[in-house]
Amino acid sequence: MNPSPPTRTVVSCTLLVIALSASVTACGSDGHPLSAAPYDAADQISFNGPTGDGKKADPDKPLEVTADGSGRITDVTAVDATGRYVAGELDAGGGRWHSTSPLAANARYTVRVSTENRDGAPGRRVLTFDTGKPLTKKRLNVTFGPRAGTYGVGQPLTAELSRPVKDKAQRAVVERALKVDSMPAAEGAWHWVDDKKLHYRPKEYWPAKATIRVRSNLHGVRISDRLWGGRAKPLRITTGDRVIAVTDASSHWMTVYRNGKEIRSMPVTTGKPGFETRNGVKVVLGKERLVRMRGTSIGIPRGSSESYDLRVHYATRVTWSGEYVHAAPWSVGSQGYANVSHGCTGMSTGNAEWFFDNVREGDVVKVVNSQGNTMAPFGNGYGDWNLTWKNWRKGSALLSGTPEGPSAEERARLRPESV
Structure with missing residues (x-):
């Protein structure tokens, strides 16, 4: 007997807003299931959440996709209209997927679910859904620094929060949404200075003549039961000579x-x-x-x-x-x-x-x-560089305790965007 494959983590989220339609056969003209285009997997999967009637998903609740037993889920991905993905986890047998990071409020998602039946033929279902408004009006706003301009290669970025965030899991939600892109690329990380302030620096100094952009994807994201992400003005700076x-x-x-x-x-x-x-x-x-x-x-x-x-x-x-x-x-x-x-x-x-x-x-x-x-690293100017890279990473809610070197999330963050 072959052991079950390990649990896989996929970047996705999902929710239903429409009733699932009847499936179609997966067989092609030659009768071989693997030679056919993906079949409609609507009758093989089910979702928790609203099923139409103009209802919207509750962004406070985790999302779940399940297979009915006649097939298995192979992948679930979802992205909102601004390009934000939400992480989820698929169990070993492909019978259940659930979200592991929060959804944004007042957002529209496109969800792609891939399946296969017992014969191995691929199925697919594509859905769209909207999330509703959060129940609370408390917002966590972010202000980035320094002001726009040209700086030396030692200049850290700063993020000032409008409310304190103490819980590590909540800090991880905030930190994951704060995106830094550098051209040329530079490995870097956020460090929590205190409950309301973060600094970002590269492992080494910034490259000379670099363009650095920082933005927040926190708007509409649930941080805790009573706190949601607010809007933030993005920032662009450049560096001069080293x-x-x-x-x-x-x-x-x-x-x-x-x-x-x-x-x-x-x-x-x-x-x-x-x-x-x-x-x-x-x-x-x-x-x-x-x-x-x-x-x-x-x-x-x-x-x-x-x-x-x-x-x-x-x-x-x-x-x-x-x-x-x-x-x-x-x-x-x-x-x-x-x-x-x-x-x-x-x-x-x-x-x-x-x-x-x-x-x-x-x-x-x-x-x-x-x-x-x-x-001192903080409080009297920018002594950030007096912390070793290892100790700097310990101040991150995402990287603390992880092996030194860029994680998959860091590598994704380092990919340059169009400028």
Whole structure:
């Protein structure tokens, strides 16, 4: 006796809205069942749900297709009018299929059911159905960031939710609906920063000159009994050249690379003992030609020997707490020789102006060999790159605990779309 085949998962969903008609013979003119076109399998399958009369399917309920015993189901697929598929599971014997992910509300689906009879002849049934409105009016809206524009290759994407989502299964529903497409393709993943915020980054930095689109397929999708997906405005950004600035705090030197080629090297000073500059990868958050910097902003009291109040030019911000790369003409004598700042990276006015003019938001600023702590992944800018790829994936509701490397869902996500 051959063992039963394993349960198969198919991308689909299904529901009935029409009465099933009588089947037709599967035999062709030569009498051999396998030589015939697929027969109408209406009398071999049944569905749970409404059967006409203008009724609509309840999107809260899972869907089910069953075979009557004279044949078996071989495949079920369904897609709504916007191209969204819903996952389902077919049992080993082909007697029952049921949906395993939610349907969208107020949507129209086209369902294709494939069968075969006891002689092995193929059957087919195609249905369309509509789903009704959700019973609740609560919506989960999504706002994507950053704003549209061109960024450096270190810029993460963000998704801000209008309501907290704590349950892992519900997070998986949300995350599955947030689609990112990159041209050229780049393997990446979402990471839940907290209950209302997700970040997306590639395994490595984005490709230079890439086009990246992010959109939500969450509209009308049931997340929980009282929460449904709302609309979201899609976002398109592009990347510029691959610009990476590396500061070695021990040698007091910064080297800037564009597309892998060194374009400038210059002396700097970083944080002195007690004010050490953070190690790790940071991402440019913005640029300000003139900033007033005061010691009180980092906890230094007025009147202290460390107190300062300065007007600083060509300031490139890398943390929200006030770490910059900026002009520091007062410390030129120490630049290249000693660390004398309060945590920022200081350089001559000319070098700071050049740096200011040659970097953009999203470019990478990496500090090595400092005695400071490593930049936190979240909360003070974009320290996302300071998590290993393995640990980044642990923050995904879909990928946590899966082997490293792209899953089938990830590979599908990486397929480029027409642009």
